[in-house]
Amino acid sequence: MKDQLQKFIESIGPDSIAIIPAAHEARRSYDTEYKFRQDSDFAYLTGFPEPDAIAVIDPASKKPYTLYVRPRDPEMETWYGRRHGVEGAEKNYNADKAFSIDKFQGELAKLIDGHEKLYYRFGVDEKLDLQILAYLSGQRQRRLKTAYPPHTIMDPTILIHEMRLHKTPDEVELMQKAATISAEAHVLAMKATRPGMNEFQIESLIEAYMRENGASGVAYNSIIGGGDNATILHYVENNRPLNDGDLLLVDAGAEYEGYAADITRTFPVNGRYSKAQREVYDVVLDVQLQCIEATKTGNTVKGRQEFSIELLTEGMKKLGLLKGKTKDLIRKKEYMKYYMHGVGHYLGMDVHDAGRYFTDQTAKNSRPFAPGMVLTVEPGLYIPPNDKSAPSKYRGIGIRIEDDVLVTEDGNRNLTAAVPKDPGEIEALMAR
Ligand code: GLY
Ligand code: MN
Ligand code: MN
Numbered sequence: 040m041k042d043q044l045q046k047f048i049e050s051i052g053p054d055s056i057a058i059i060p061a062a063h064e065a066r067r068s069y070d071t072e073y074k075f076r077q078d079s080d081f082a083y084l085t086g087f088p089e090p091d092a093i094a095v096i097d098p099a100s101k102k103p104y105t106l107y108v109r110p111r112d113p114e115m116e117t118w119y120g121r122r123h124g125v126e127g128a129e130k131n132y133n134a135d136k137a138f139s140i141d142k143f144q145g146e147l148a149k150l151i152d153g154h155e156k157l158y159y160r161f162g163v164d165e166k167l168d169l170q171i172l173a174y175l176s177g178q179r180q181r182r183l184k185t186a187y188p189p190h191t192i193m194d195p196t197i198l199i200h201e202m203r204l205h206k207t208p209d210e211v212e213l214m215q216k217a218a219t220i221s222a223e224a225h226v227l228a229m230k231a232t233r234p235g236m237n238e239f240q241i242e243s244l245i246e247a248y249m250r251e252n253g254a255s256g257v258a259y260n261s262i263i264g265g266g267d268n269a270t271i272l273h274y275v276e277n278n279r280p281l282n283d284g285d286l287l288l289v290d291a292g293a294e295y296e297g298y299a300a301d302i303t304r305t306f307p308v309n310g311r312y313s314k315a316q317r318e319v320y321d322v323v324l325d326v327q328l329q330c331i332e333a334t335k336t337g338n339t340v341k342g343r344q345e346f347s348i349e350l351l352t353e354g355m356k357k358l359g360l361l362k363g364k365t366k367d368l369i370r371k372k373e374y375m376k377y378y379m380h381g382v383g384h385y386l387g388m389d390v391h392d393a394g395r396y397f398t399d400q401t402a403k404n405s406r407p408f409a410p411g412m413v414l415t416v417e418p419g420l421y422i423p424p425n426d427k428s429a430p431s432k433y434r435g436i437g438i439r440i441e442d443d444v445l446v447t448e449d450g451n452r453n454l455t456a457a458v459p460k461d462p463g464e465i466e467a468l469m470a471r
Contacts, residue, residue, distance in 0.1 A: 230469065262277075289304055299387065339405040
């Protein structure tokens with residue numbers, strides 16, 4: 040059993056039962072599916088890689104961990120791939136007991152009755168929601184002599200996500216691996232980029248490198264934005280030519296053994312930043328370095344966000360994008376015209392990872408950074424191409440610089456430091 044599952048069992052306590060479903064395959068077109076990606080919470084607790092499984096966790100039982108899985112089926116396996124089956128779930132994934140998923144619904148009452156609390160997240164898996172609701176309403180119509188259905192239903196993700204927020208050393212190792220593969224892919228892209236290429240060539244280069252080096256693929260759709268495509272935050276069409284004199288924004292990260300990296304660099308297509316591009320770049324880089332510094336214990340998520348807004352607003356004034364008192368520009372949210380996203384997010388199994396950003400239910404108290412958290416640091420400036428109020432030399436420039444940072448006892452460690460971001464270093468690399 041994974042340590043994570045052991046810890047979850049201890050935290051829900053003996054009067055509870057938890058039902059945690061795996062993901063299902065998703066249809067892509069007619070009769071083909073997207074490549075399967077396991078649900079992060081399910082993977083975190085069980086490690087079981089197949090769709091359509093359900094974990095039932097019963098802490099009071101001598102055998103607390105049951106998996107319901109797709110049964111072995113020679114014909115299905117010939118067509119669609121190997122299955123671990125009931126035996127494999129016990130042998131390879133250390134389930135105390137395993138059964139065919141076909142048995143699950145019929146055993147629901149036997150499984151759940153007698154526990155005070157049911158840990159189950161409604162609203163994710165509609166089919167399972169209906170099975171559990173049918174069980175609950177069915178039990179209410181019966182006169183129960185031996186055991187009652189639970190009177191409290193709790194969302195287990197609060198507990199699981201708190202655990203996921205604080206990475207163990209083993210998790211950090213996997214995240215470093217995802218980060219290293221991604222960093223190398225970015226360096227490769229910088230070296231290869233030339234005017235006349237297409238965005239999709241850079242995309243394919245990066246993603247091929249990730250796969251070649253053991254990543255399961257990308258952690259999110261790569262953003263390869265040349266010229267003013269860089270001012271579209273989630274630009275994923277990646278099908279335009281790269282022009283001499285433009286910048287290229289590359290936001291791409293690998294997924295390795297279920298863990299994500301998330302890196303952005305913005306570099307000149309022809310290998311040399313123009314003066315105007317450098318002016319904007321230097322502002323963003325300076326803010327990024329200071330915000331990395333600020334990603335440490337003693338600070339909060341909100342404190343860091345406000346810090347980034349302050350610094351970038353100062354920078355916008357310096358560039359002539361905004362005029363007025365910094366305090367007023369912030370109060371009136373004028374800065375949002377050019378900086379409209381957060382300075383970073385938790386990173387882990389999901390690119391925008393699990394974990395609360397506030398310590399209280401009313402979302403008033405921002406969370407302090409703590410060792411084991413991994414966060415991105417990704418300030419940016421995006422000047423729309425048609426923005427008449429911006430100096431014309433800056434119009435259409437979009438710049439983001441993003442690294443992945445692990446909070447440590449005495450500061451932090453940048454997992455993605457291997458990709459250059461100093462403009463001189465980038466130019467030197469591209470000149471080779
Ligand atoms: N690549 C998504 C993000 O930076 O949040
Ligand atoms: Mn990103
Ligand atoms: Mn990010």
